Amino acid sequence: MPFDVGVDIGGTNIKVGLVDARxxxxxxxxxxxxxxxxxxxxxxxxxxxxxxxxxxxxxRSVGVGIAGLVDxxxxxxxxxPNLPGWHGTPVKAILEDLTGLPVSVGxxxxxxxxxxxxFGAGKGRRNLFCLTLGTGVGGGIIAGNRLLLGANHAAGxxxxxxxxxxxxxxxxGARGCLEAYVGARAIAERARRRLHQQLKxxxxxxxxxxxxxxxxxxxxxxxxxxxxxxxxxxxxxxGMAARAGDKLALELLEETGYFLSLGIANVVxxxxxxxxxxxxxxxxIGRPLLRAVRRQVLARIPVFxxxxxxxxxxxxxxxxxxxxxxxxxxxxxx
Amino acid sequence: MPFDVGVDIGGTNIKVGLVDARxxxxxxxxxxxxxxxxxxxxxxxxxxxxxxxxxxxxxRSVGVGIAGLVDxxxxxxxxxPNLPGWHGTPVKAILEDLTGLPVSVGxxxxxxxxxxxxFGAGKGRRNLFCLTLGTGVGGGIIAGNRLLLGANHAAGxxxxxxxxxxxxxxxxGARGCLEAYVGARAIAERARRRLHQQLKxxxxxxxxxxxxxxxxxxxxxxxxxxxxxxxxxxxxxxGMAARAGDKLALELLEETGYFLSLGIANVVxxxxxxxxxxxxxxxxIGRPLLRAVRRQVLARIPVFxxxxxxxxxxxxxxxxxxxxxxxxxxxxxx
Numbered sequence: 001m002p003f004d005v006g007v008d009i010g011g012t013n014i015k016v017g018l019v020d021a022r023x024x025x026x027x028x029x030x031x032x033x034x035x036x037x038x039x040x041x042x043x044x045x046x047x048x049x050x051x052x053x054x055x056x057x058x059x060r061s062v063g064v065g066i067a068g069l070v071d072x073x074x075x076x077x078x079x080x081p082n083l084p085g086w087h088g089t090p091v092k093a094i095l096e097d098l099t100g101l102p103v104s105v106g107x108x109x110x111x112x113x114x115x116x117x118x119f120g121a122g123k124g125r126r127n128l129f130c131l132t133l134g135t136g137v138g139g140g141i142i143a144g145n146r147l148l149l150g151a152n153h154a155a156g157x158x159x160x161x162x163x164x165x166x167x168x169x170x171x172x173g174a175r176g177c178l179e180a181y182v183g184a185r186a187i188a189e190r191a192r193r194r195l196h197q198q199l200k201x202x203x204x205x206x207x208x209x210x211x212x213x214x215x216x217x218x219x220x221x222x223x224x225x226x227x228x229x230x231x232x233x234x235x236x237x238x239g240m241a242a243r244a245g246d247k248l249a250l251e252l253l254e255e256t257g258y259f260l261s262l263g264i265a266n267v268v269x270x271x272x273x274x275x276x277x278x279x280x281x282x283x284x285i286g287r288p289l290l291r292a293v294r295r296q297v298l299a300r301i302p303v304f305x306x307x308x309x310x311x312x313x314x315x316x317x318x319x320x321x322x323x324x325x326x327x328x329x330x331x332x333x334x
Numbered sequence: 335m336p337f338d339v340g341v342d343i344g345g346t347n348i349k350v351g352l353v354d355a356r357x358x359x360x361x362x363x364x365x366x367x368x369x370x371x372x373x374x375x376x377x378x379x380x381x382x383x384x385x386x387x388x389x390x391x392x393x394r395s396v397g398v399g400i401a402g403l404v405d406x407x408x409x410x411x412x413x414x415p416n417l418p419g420w421h422g423t424p425v426k427a428i429l430e431d432l433t434g435l436p437v438s439v440g441x442x443x444x445x446x447x448x449x450x451x452x453f454g455a456g457k458g459r460r461n462l463f464c465l466t467l468g469t470g471v472g473g474g475i476i477a478g479n480r481l482l483l484g485a486n487h488a489a490g491x492x493x494x495x496x497x498x499x500x501x502x503x504x505x506x507g508a509r510g511c512l513e514a515y516v517g518a519r520a521i522a523e524r525a526r527r528r529l530h531q532q533l534k535x536x537x538x539x540x541x542x543x544x545x546x547x548x549x550x551x552x553x554x555x556x557x558x559x560x561x562x563x564x565x566x567x568x569x570x571x572x573g574m575a576a577r578a579g580d581k582l583a584l585e586l587l588e589e590t591g592y593f594l595s596l597g598i599a600n601v602v603x604x605x606x607x608x609x610x611x612x613x614x615x616x617x618x619i620g621r622p623l624l625r626a627v628r629r630q631v632l633a634r635i636p637v638f639x640x641x642x643x644x645x646x647x648x649x650x651x652x653x654x655x656x657x658x659x660x661x662x663x664x665x666x667x668x
Contacts, residue, residue: 004437019668069638078638079636114491120654126485127484127485141604143477143482144480144482144483145482146478146603148477148478148479148657149606150461150477150605150606150607151398151460151606151642151643152462152606152608152638152641152642152643153606154606154636155604155605155606156604157603157604157606158603158604160603160605160636161599161603162497162596162600162634163496163497163499164497164498164499164501165497165498165501165592165593165596166512167498167499172337172636174634176498177594190494258499259499262496262499262510265495265496266495266496266600266604269491269492269494269495270473270489270490270491270492270495270600270601270604270605271482271484271604271605272483272484272485272486272487272488272489272490272491272549273485273488274398274485275614280626284489300496300508302413302488302494302506304403304412304413304486306486306488308485308486308501309485309486331578
């Protein structure tokens with residue numbers, strides 16, 4: 001059985017995997033990106049890793065996913081946010097030269113989208129939107145059984161759609177972007193504010209209880225999970241607390257779900273997908289977030305009999321990037 | 335030369351045209367919809383009008399555009415906002431039966447989009463978004479040389495994308511929809527408020543001028559255009575005043591342009607079209623609105639060298655619906 005090599009290049013690590021025709025990672029390896037040394041040495045080490053991983057197996061193609069604006073046709077990377085030194089690198093040409101294999105290069109979220117569509121939550125669907133929730137918020141589009149790239153191969157940028165005119169300032173400099181409300185930093189920031197308020201309120205109640213002893217409100221479990229270091233709060237702890245039924249954590253997810261539902265409702269209004277797949281690190285919060293999002297999206301969009309729309313969690317998890325990249329050379333369905 | 339019949343069914347009128355292969359309307363007719371009498375009598379009159387228009391000419395197909403959720407595959411109309419009595423009508427089946435010609439039925443904005451793409455401002459483009467600005471705000475998508483319909487044939491609903499969480503209440507019941515900011519009613523309402531404020535301010539200044547005579551601020555030209563009847567203000571008068579350099583009218587278009595630019599920037603972020611075509615009645619305001627929109631969209635989206643994006647006005651004007659509908663039977667490029 002032939003394999004495809006999937007490569008997921010990040011700012012810290014490069015993940016490489018030998019992916020079989022059913023989308024399973026048969027062998028994998030992880031290299032340090034060593035971003036400061038530039039693209040050349042990294043691609044040379046990557047090429048050696050690919051040769052070693054392949055061994056005597058038949059490898060058809062190499063697919064490389066990378067964050068940023070990628071020219072899918074020529075395999076050139078532009079403005080990669082985590083690898084500024086790679087701007088303008090012809091990754092496809094260099095890696096084909098080094099490996100002797102056909103190489104395809106694409107945006108990392110587009111790769112994840114292809115992976116979920118072929119082998120994950122989106123199998124068999126014609127129209128889907130795959131959103132990745134992490135520090136950044138991204139998206140990829142399958143419309144009419146094809147990856148939608150756009151005129152500049154820049155489509156799917158859900159994180160920088162506006163959900164609130166003159167709203168919160170985003171890392172990109174603009175105001176009101178979805179990412180400024182549901183990116184990992186924004187979620188953690190909201191949590192810290194609410195936890196801080198709770199501490200103040202509980203301190204006030206304790207003072208009263210000295211005079212009128214009774215049943216006191218418990219502080220959120222999140223405090224214990226981060227050992228009372230508010231700076232250490234991430235979406236992970238909020239998710240853990242929410243799954244244990246913590247009230248404040250559930251309220252935080254309801255709020256995050258509200259903002260996220262506006263972004264998803266906009267995608268539904270514009271693209272009318274039959275499926276929205278939620279992936280990325282923050283999506284590991286899991287069902288409590290999914291429930292909040294589903295309810296609020298359905299409350300927002302016009303419902304008509306027979307409307308097809310599902311919202312689900314990613315199936316491929318952390319392997320989505322490698323599995324998806326391995327399929328970059330075959331972006332469209334037959 | 336063979337013709338296609340294009341039909342644009344509205345709440346008040348049905349426009350019918352014989353459209354040639356170059357997208358020119360050779361002959362046309364207009365019927366009253368008589369919406370209260372239901373779809374059957376209207377389609378019977380339409381069928382007679384088609385037969386008369388065709389005369390001895392060779393007609394290949396009939397295309398019908400209608401507002402609402404249209405099943406493009408089966409030609410059934412659902413939830414048409416201007417023709418509630420038509421819900422569920424199998425327009426394709428009825429009209430094929432009456433005319434003996436192949437009939438395609440589609441959403442009216444999708445028809446306009448096809449028209450602009452084939453024969454208008456979007457000729458030769460692979461990725462474009464066509465937005466219609468009127469009482470309602472709609473949109474149609476060409477992506478990778480195909481009309482993007484979506485899983486429920488409901489794609490392109492730009493008017494009901496959110497640009498402001500918890501913002502203005504829309505006619506659809508939701509809050510913060512683009513239509514609640516740039517629909518004809520919202521534009522006129524903002525104008526009335528500003529004109530009223532101006533009158534009050536000028537009255538105050540006149541009182542002062544009695545004591546200190548000097549040069550007074552002129553009231554906006556819009557007052558004269560509507561003969562001082564604020565209730566009669568529409569986007570048309572604002573456009574006329576703006577083209578004559580009226581300060582308040584230009585400020586109003588700047589504000590409308592701001593909100594519209596958020597909606598368009600969201601389309602650009604998600605779909606990355608190379609062209610955005612602005613049509614519909616409100617677009618007849620013309621260049622002053624276009625200039626405001628262009629400047630504000632470009633200030634919002636990430637600019638990179640070689641980025642392809644143009645924003646232009648519709649070319650087909652009021653005929654876009656008939657011309658576009660005539661092409662509904664050939665929705666995709668070769």
